[in-house]
Amino acid sequence: MISFSSVVKRYPGGQEGLKGVSFAIEAGEFAFVAGHSGAGKSTLLKLIPAIERPSSGAVLVNGQNVGALKRAALPYLRRNLGLVFQDQKLLYDRSVYDNVMLPLAFSELGGREAARRARAALEKVGLLAREKANPIQLSGGEQQRLAIARAVVNRPSVLIADEPTASLDAESAAAILEIFADFNKVGVTVLVASHDEALIGRFAKRVLRLAGGSLVQ
């Protein structure tokens, strides 16, 4: 499903974000990427949707070498990935419902089916009652749930989350991870980056531990 083979990411200036990282995630697996700030977690996750390109090595997603993809092919790769970020990346001039509808605007779905899908995603994360609200009116945890709804509305095969609980209290953070676990139960591959060892410890899942750009176990 996802495999890294001797992946090195070197930034302009020579700083290395990743130093020869290799691992594989199987379809339907749930894994954490753990490590302190600056360990390379975000860099690793950004290589999967080709937000960053590897300096050397290969990143394969569903057998496709994403590092070699042309610019025009990237949207089609990203439509199969659900991305969740620490800062949510929501549109604050649109309603909750419109934010979730955004990925469906360029899908093949008709208007009625798209609306049904969006409401189903909002219901899944417990935000259907707030579909008309502006994201700014939501709490941090609710905003993160909205970001998850937007990430899963296209029914991606992989869900990638970069520090989705970093700005949340322990209870909200656990609730967010439960949502990820629910999606994993229905076959979605989940990869979550987090520096919160206590939270990771609550879920008996595989952990890819990074330190200084290298996998340490």
Added chain:
Amino acid sequence: MKTWLRQHRQAIAAAFGKLAAQKAAAALNAVVIGIALSLPAGGYALLSSLRNVTLGAALEPQLSVFLRTEIKRPEADALGARLKTDARVSDVRFVSREQALKELQATEGLAEVVAALSRNPLPDAFVVRPKLANAAVLDALATELRAIAGVAHVQVDSAWARRLGALAGTARLAIALLAALLAFGLVAITFNTIRLQVLTQRAEIEISKLIGATDAFIRRPFFYLGALQGLAGGLVALAILGASLAALNIGVSELASSYGSSFRLAFLNAGDALAVVLFSAALGWFGAFLSVSKYLLEIEPK
């Protein structure tokens, strides 16, 4: 196809939404574009009106051969037959003195002058059209015709018409240059407006790219916005032109009527008016295309 149409419908709605969100700025842009376009459009309308006035004038070189008043019709016919057999002549038309007077009466502003005449002072004449428009051939032919007994005067008629034609050609060129210059201005205005829109929506573009929107999908609303802005500018240009011509025609009609003429500056015909609006929309689209092509590449998710 259905998806493609839906996406275009959404892009048009988004473009209208952007215009509606910035009504004052959009209106000002349309006025600026309208003023810029009304100048060449006005020049074109003016030239079209003048061309209609001079349409009857012969632009092809021709010679008017005026006969002496004492020449009788059989002698005139003989001269006409001789001219028709001349290898250098392509066409000969006889204009009798009676016909010439009628044509003079029909000329705007001269009816009263002709009516005041006690007798017809005009001679019989031939209008001779040479095969070649060469000045040397014309001069040689005119000299020969002047030497014929019974010919009072030979006039090379085309000179003034050619001068007018050359003047009109120069004016057309000036208008074309002005139009090109102002078209560049329109593209620059749209380029800048769309640049600001792209920068304002930087976050939305970045998110759209992250969740799988293609460049074509992201660009489309901006293209429609540029085209709509151009379209609005074209309509404003027509409104400015219509109002200006109406105001000018008050003075023009007074001046023309003092010469016994009903001349008015005419508005563009439907085809030309449509061309102005479509041309403006196309330039708006082009400005948006240049702007989005440049700035969209600079926005990538981080």
